[in-house]
Amino acid sequence: MTAAISIPAPKPFPLAQRMSRMKASAVREILKVAERPDVLSFAGGLPAPELFPVEAIAQAHAEVFAEEGRAALQYSTTEGYGPLREWICAHLARQGQHATTDQVLITNGSQQGIDLVAKVMLDPGDVVVVENPSYLAALQTFSGYEASYAVVGSDDQGMRVDELEGLLRGARKPKLIYLVPNFQNPKGTTLSLERRHALVRFAQRHRILILEDNPYGELRFRGEHLPSLASLDKEGVVVSLGTFSKTLAPGLRIGWAAGPKELVRTLTVVKQSADLHTATVAQRATARLLSRFDYYANLEKLRAVYGERCQSMLTSLEKHMPEGTRWTQPDGGMFLWVELPRGMSADTLFPIALEKRVAFVPGAPFFASEPRTEFMRLNFSNRPPELIEEGMRRLGAVIAAQK
Amino acid sequence: MTAAISIPAPKPFPLAQRMSRMKASAVREILKVAERPDVLSFAGGLPAPELFPVEAIAQAHAEVFAEEGRAALQYSTTEGYGPLREWICAHLARQGQHATTDQVLITNGSQQGIDLVAKVMLDPGDVVVVENPSYLAALQTFSGYEASYAVVGSDDQGMRVDELEGLLRGARKPKLIYLVPNFQNPKGTTLSLERRHALVRFAQRHRILILEDNPYGELRFRGEHLPSLASLDKEGVVVSLGTFSKTLAPGLRIGWAAGPKELVRTLTVVKQSADLHTATVAQRATARLLSRFDYYANLEKLRAVYGERCQSMLTSLEKHMPEGTRWTQPDGGMFLWVELPRGMSADTLFPIALEKRVAFVPGAPFFASEPRTEFMRLNFSNRPPELIEEGMRRLGAVIAAQK
Structure with a gap:
């Protein structure tokens, strides 16, 4: 009885203008279908749950409740829990990025950042520079603030920084440059050192804020660590976003924004009106965990497993993909990007692949303008090698049948 | 060494227009000062931490980690954890509000709602109807979307609903009516039954959305429960916000928005771009807790204690306040509202009170327009009766000395 919908479908209310640009994401629907248990899905962006340090996290929570239960369950400051911010500062310092605690704001994952x-930053019509393709959920967020996009290309070295000067000939000076420099979502590619220097110089010269979104940087399994944009900048033109979602567990929803003090203070004011603060329990438990859990040894484990899975996907692609299919060669992260043989569409392929019980994310929604349909994103972090092999076998057969 | 600020104070970036209306709240600074350990503060809006069910919450977390650790630490859906939404539906049904799970979105506290x-809902310049005074952090949020306000009065029966028709003669039809119907923040007053009916009829007739913010409704310690606006509405003109922050613990940051299905779906799209989802751990632990913890017996405990504290404050005010001071008589919640003797300003009083080691929140920032300085908000939930008595003694002396 109580389950009956007693509120009839209402005449729609007039919504804010921004809502015309915030449709339910097609990818959201794709992910729902792809997570059917009979489907081998490489669509989601999920870390490997078998690597979550469940016991250590459980222990940290138990201690927090036993020793500081009331404080952990009370309201807390918008800025975030001091000891957690201190750990983050020390962590950033290891990577050459120097920030004080008042330059760090705790967020609900880096998405909130x-x-x-x-x-x-953004008024309607303000220009955000993004790569083509770019992280889908960032595009949705910018669109929600009615941004317009200046799109630059990307290649195997990441964002085409050489195209930036040309953008300044446009009508409006960009307000923000958004990028994922390491193992980008969706491509898996990494911004080269030379381009990092050039990008920071460009942003400094023209006083344009860089939003450096770095959820995957610590998941490097090949090659040398490259300095963050924030660590190359001494003029305060970078806000960097980090998260524990890929290195500890996403279900905690703990991330951070680090940047110039004045700007972080402004972000704090805005966060206060958005949700007052991030959960006190999760912040204190994370801080306690980090105070003695070997975060860096755990990272090595993640890197080894993700590296093996990536290699397994690369080997399987080589073995099973028909001629004319190409893909990126990530040095870290969770994704790679496949270009289908000429004339083939990932959108057309998706339902056929699903019938053969394999799934991916079609690439079109990752393009801020002029969507292209010949790409797909594959996640390699969430399945063991034998299932990756089997999945690529199925996918290869589907693609070959379309040629 | 690493503590040195290596990023110099930057030339400010041009921020979005909305930021001119989102200054750091003065109350934020007041609360920081007021929480000095030597000060008896009635400024904050804190529930009583000694009533948090710490052990039951700890136990629920321990079980979640032991039995469903990987799922609890993984990404989850934006809508929120199914069993938690089911509990909320059953909870709302007890109060005559019928909602299905697809009419409920889990949020990071009701502030996120x-x-x-x-x-x-809001484009710049859109009109939000608010009471005078109104919940401060809601005003900050609306201002962040560059709303304008249509202000209606409030008396001991809550919002002056009879003033609403007059607002329609204004240039712009309101988009939203915001109110806290039960034990309002800051006044502690409650919207009468007659006005509830009239308000819902008004909103239905003119098709204006009501945002019913109800964090305190379950904390009634005197009088009869009144039906929520949502329970009186069969035409889908109410979005209601609830939270566990006052009935379990705020540090979990779990609240919800319930309303017409289509609108809740839209809120879900927006939440996805805001922070993907609310922490999986906290949601699953809360659901597990609620599956066998006696939430309603616990509420009775809270009501008894808060009722005692409120009574203690009322008695102490009677005893210690000089003539010409008046205050509200709440039937629940956490706050009451004091009107100072004629000509006295709470802003002027604040630093003097602080010297005498007692603190409150001056009332001015709760007014959406034409701030008035003769009011203060007092919280009665966070201190035991003997400290309330002592605090009111100090405060009474400060006020008397100013007369």
């Missing part, structure tokens, strides 16, 4: 920066 | 509704 994107939202807060967008809210602080 | 305010933000999401504002983002979905």
